[in-house]
Amino acid sequence: MLKSSNNKFSPVAVGSTVRVPIPDVDTARRAPQNLLAVVSEFNPCQENLLESAKIIANSKEKETTLREATSNTSIAGAQGYTRCQCKTKCTTKRCRCRTENRLCTLKCHGSRSCQNKNE
Numbered sequence: 001m002l003k004s005s006n007n008k009f010s011p012v013a014v015g016s017t018v019r020v021p022i023p024d025v026d027t028a029r030r031a032p033q034n035l036l037a038v039v040s041e042f043n044p045c046q047e048n049l050l051e052s053a054k055i056i057a058n059s060k061e062k063e064t065t066l067r068e069a070t071s072n073t074s075i076a077g078a079q080g081y082t083r084c085q086c087k088t089k090c091t092t093k094r095c096r097c098r099t100e101n102r103l104c105t106l107k108c109h110g111s112r113s114c115q116n117k118n119e
Helices: 002-008 052-058 066-073
Strands: 017-021 034-038
Touching: 034 066
Parallel strands: none
Antiparallel strands: 017 034
């Protein structure tokens, strides 16, 4: 099994760019299907089982999930979209879009008057 894995995947050097496939569940509709990442360190482990607490304690950078990394790099944002569905002009903090510091879109409330749209 190790031989077939070594034949299928070439060795990766530190500093090289790798392509990580993203599951369909974690992407938006028109978002890229792969995430480009740079290998910062590579340490093969001798143990069969690892404790996640030790891995997190030894890491130098902030741990980021695949879904967070996808939403940060995508133009379309994260999966799905949020909308406010306000019946008023979106002037108060009750508006979901205003609390998230985003502009309202047509998916929020269509042609109703809104003061949180870019005109």
